[in-house]
Amino acid sequence: MPIFEFHCKKCGHQFETITRASEDGSGLECPECGEPKPEKLLSIFSASGTGSPASGGGGCGPSHGGGFS
Numbered sequence: 891m892p893i894f895e896f897h898c899k900k901c902g903h904q905f906e907t908i909t910r911a912s913e914d915g916s917g918l919e920c921p922e923c924g925e926p927k928p929e930k931l932l933s934i935f936s937a938s939g940t941g942s943p944a945s946g947g948g949g950c951g952p953s954h955g956g957g958f959s
């Protein structure tokens with residue numbers, strides 16, 4: 891489930907929400923001031939992904955099994 895980050899143009903409040911249908915923020919409103927249609931920011935998946943080694947080795951297949959006879 892994608893989590894989107896929104897930014898209120900009125901009060902500057904920044905919040906995250908899980909959206910399904912209205913990803914453009916047209917059905918949302920700022921939880922702080924109630925301003926409709928907050929500005930959509932980049933997904934936090936691509937925004938805050940610095941310094942986190944996701945690949946810890948071993949993708950597919952057995953590692954060092956040695957049973958290839």
Ligand SMILES: [Zn+2]
Pocket residue numbers: 898899900901902903920921922923924925
């Ligand atoms: Zn606001």
